[in-house]
Amino acid sequence: MAVAIIKLKGLSIIKTKNQALMYNYIDKFFSISETGSTIRTEIIAGATTFLAMSYIVVVNPAILSQAGMDFGAVFVATCLAAAVGCILMGVIANYPIGLAPGMGQNAFFTYGIVLGSGHSWQAALGAVFISGLLFILISVLPIRSWIINAIPKNLKIGISAGIGLFIAFIALKNAGIVVANPATLVAFGDLTQFSSVMALIGLFLIAALVSSGFKGAIIVGMISVSIAGWLVGDAEFKGILASPPSVESVFLQMDIAAAFELSMLSVILTLLLVDVFDTAGTLVGVTNRAKLLDENGKLPRIGRALLADSGATAAGAMFGTSSTTCFIESASGVESGGKTGLTALTVALLFLLCLVLSPLAQSVPAYATAGALLFVSAAMAQGLVDLDWSEPMEYTPAVLTAISMPLSFSIANGIGIGFISYALIKVIRLRPKECPIAVYIVAAVFSLKFIFLGS
DSSP: OOEEEEEETTEEEEEEHHHHHHHHHHHHHTTTGGGTOOHHHHHHHHHHHHHHHTTHHHHHHHHHGGGTOOHHHHHHHHHHHHHHHHHHIIIIIOOOOOEEEOTTHHHIIIIIIITTTOOOHHHHHHHHHHHHHHHHHHHHSTHHHHHHHHSOHHHHHHHHHHHHHHHHHHHHHHTTSEEEETTTEEEEOOTTSHHHHHHHHHHHHHHHHHHTTOTTHHHHHHHHHHHHHHHTTSSOOOOSOOOOOOOTTTTTOOOHHHHTSGGGHHHHHHHHHHHHHHHHHHHHHHHHHTTOSOTTSOOTTHHHHHHHHHHHHHHHHHHTOSOEEEOTTHHHHHHTTOOSHHHHHHHHHHHHHGGGGHHHHHTSOHHHHHHHHHHHHHHHHGGGGGSOTTOHHHHHHHHHHHHHHHHHTOHHHHHHHHHHHHHHHHHHTTOGGGSOHHHHHHHHHHHHHHHHTOO
């Protein structure tokens, strides 16, 4: 049998001729050698990114199941949406970025759209699908750069931090650490109960592991707390491997007609805004770490990257999950040397392999996910340090945005308050031209929503 020696920077293996051709094709398709990387490095980077973001296969169905959706079906939808998103990002945009249903978006889906506003989860899926289609439209038209660049940096920071605080409030509530109080609205619960103690131990363990540079810290923290729950009999261990659950109960269940109701306008707008700006921020941040920005500091192939993300959101809604987006955890893979789409394809393959792990996912108790959510929220809130604290016109709307989300129990309301306050402060200060037209438009939409539809 004909053989060939493959030599790709850091990789020297004797292979058959067909295997040699395959390796050369992969190297050329992803421009791996051109970026100074190797196939081995890209695969390791993909595994690293997957470990960093794998918690989503448990946390996402745990959150969406509270909206009335079947846990097992959403587990499958989460894995499929993540795999499709990673494949699109790897093949279309050739970036080392993993995608999956996003934190914040899933909280808004359950607590904002379904439980908060009383819409069905089918209508919420319809809204996610429509927002995905609008995002696709934005991605292929020149208006994408206008929208992304028009929103002030400080509002973007406020939105991201606010979502983090909202997630933290949900986690504290689910763990029983924060409870309702008729006199003070909220108060500490019984901090000696098992669920509260385990949630905090999980948080502390994850933070310590991340600080030490451990890549799979979140998933290890969740499993460790889960094992403790299984050993004391507080949670049920259902096994590790099994055939994937049926996705039928959530697959193609979007209620498009309900999503077109007037009350859903602000919902769709919020989903679109969060997805667009979260994606843009993650793309720039991760690619900057990977040194993939051009000489002008701009992101090459941004249209393709946005198209991959928006296509993943639309596909995810069809599978039966909330908005799919780029994960900042992709930075862990970049730190391991990932520079090309092969990293993203490796993440996709590992998400598909996760489909047989549904019993393990369903064995993770709520307090284990609460600890993970608290850590994720802390990571999201740290962006507040980048606010322009020297200018009240900039930091006031951002802080209002951040604190309004958990206190109103609504991401949409927080975004609305932020945009309205930013526009009004600029007008009162007699500097209306400093406020982008896009901000005035969004502020007007939310003002009409608050006036005629309420909060």
